[in-house]
Amino acid sequence: MNLLKKITYLDNLTVLPLHVEAERAVQNALQQGYGHPRSTNLPGRRAQDALEDLKERISRSFGGSRIMFCSDCGMANGLAVLSAGRLARESGRGHIAVSPLEKSSVVAALKILRSEGSSVSVLAMDESGRVIPDSLAEVISDETGLVACAWVNGVSGTIQPVCELAGISHSAGAWFHTDASDAAGRIEIDLSCTDIDLITVCSLKIGGPPGAAAVVMSNADPWIASVAPELTSMPNIPGISGMAAAMDIMRAGMEPRGRIVNQLRADLLEGLDSFNVRYSIIGGDLEHILPGTALLNISQAPGKLHTKLEMENIILPSHNSTDRLSYLDRLGFDMSNSEQYLGFSIDAGNTSVDVEHFLRSLVMIIQSEKGGRRED
Template sequence: MERPIYLDYNATTPIAPEVFEAMAPFLTDHFGNPSSSHPYGKRAAEAVARARGEVAALLGAETDEIVFAGCATEANNLALRGVARALRGKGRHLVTSAVEHPSVLVPCERLRSDGWEVTVLPVDGDGRVDPDELARTIRPDTVLVSIMLANNETGTLQPVAALARIAHAAGTLFHTDAAQAAGKIPVRVDELGIDLLTLAGHKFYAPKGVGALYLRRGTPVEPVLVGAGQEHGLRPGTENTPHLVAMGAAARLAREGLHDLSSQLRSLRDTLHGALLQAIPGLQLNGHLQERLPNTLNLSFPGVSGRDLLAACPGLAASVGSACHEEGDAVSGVLAALGCNSRRARGAVRVSLGRGNDPAQVAAAAQALIGAWNLLAKGSDTR
């Protein structure tokens, strides 16, 4: 069977060949524990240090501000629960948004059950938080604001720099989940003005099972896991050297090729969107028209189910939303937060492009989606 055209890069990315080449020796020859003092351990420790430097360079951060983790979910938990625990004497109020990933919303709910107050900010019809709403919400006992940089379903970008300024003016720390943004747009911690930032390696061509938390010097955080002293005592456990090497190589690849890749993806995305708009009356874009990731296209197809539409396109691998809640036909919480009604949300399909896509694949994808929609919409009209 011919492999489907992969259009789900926001769910995960394949390991880039350059990344696999960098990590492979650490799966075999260079197997030492980075905490060991002999040559095997020292080689591994040096590789971890280089990887930390590459991730820091991607973000414009200092090397000692990078804390490696097993995934972005772990990093988000460390940011939210770690800051809340460290600052529980100052206050017990946190702020987040209605369109966050579950790895932010669920820890917030856990903190709420443990006695913290959590304010969930609404978003407008484009999926963006109003900075004035944040300014009205922050209180003297607010210890942390967590607003994502780019939404995984719609690609909408939040005005993080403006939101962080408001938080800091009130003496509040700011965290952003940048898992979907890194490798697609410039992500520089000083330009954003944030205190904590989350990365996921598998979103920019590293393997699954590795992430990182940027932690600005002096930011108070208590560990969520306890044990040995790795990662400044914030993430105990023997380092996963091969995956950390891979994340460093992927960070370097992202930094060096960011401009060209972003331009390429934006062109492919807009070509696909234009072809679909021309052929499908009533097609609706979900998310902001300009302020979004260059690779992401979330569209509602009129009169059909997005799940049925993709089932009718076996040659395409796309999604109806986040891979974290693909099962079932429940309306996406992100689209509901944007004010989409159930019919519009039901017809939504997310296409997310990446390094492996080209104009021929985009043309084939457009043809497949248009053909499937015509078939399904016609069938719907006759019932």
């Protein structure tokens, strides 16, 4: 990578660069000199007051009634799924239905629940990776206590029909959890208007600092806290402050940001067409894919494509991550050349210059590979 050249960052769904407002919120919280919120002295009381304000502010932005903070999304997923699954089993509902594309943190929690006596059914999906709601209707029963399905797949950007799935869950008396970390700030989330009971959100994904995530609940009844594992760590008030500021920024500009990134995505795909780069979109129609995001199958992809693009200062999602490889394998794609599966996620911080940089670099690499083969 040439550090003197402009870097085109197209991995915004994995980690969104820190918003200036979020950085300021972190610095302001650090300067307050907060104590431990469990202490009864003055610094502790000030910390507890700040924490309560942050709880109300973030939960309200999602239409929720209660919130619990964690250090990262994996911990938040584990807290939500383990707590809901255990409480449901104690009430005689030990069956769980889950999508086949959940993150490793949810899968790990399900393994624990299964070892404790819960049963788990995996829902069916269509060829695009979207869960088929009828498959939930077929397996759900009065023994089902929890249904889990991520709102958006972080690999392809595919949006799942979570509101419909939540409705089926509630009709059978089951709770519904969704990992909304990839959806928050990019599509509208209002728990007060849905049958979703629990969501998890992550600061890093919305342009906040690391070290903050949350479980947001639609019900004010603190049932999850009664069975949640004891969290002995001190709440990261500066990190949570940054997450709240980032969420405010994302929600305030959601609609115009969506139009901007969709136009940039359209320009990128049109550019591929104009350069005769053959590709297909993995994950369904664009109407069911998160704004500015896509996972492409590029048939002409040469070896070490991602490495070569990074040498041109193009930063893309990891092509060989566990989540990416597992996702493609479950959808039945040929894994002999993982380089041909190229994903990107555009944010409003990107411009047409980034799109052109990506297109010209990709075409140059493909044409260079073709030229090398002719010489052979």
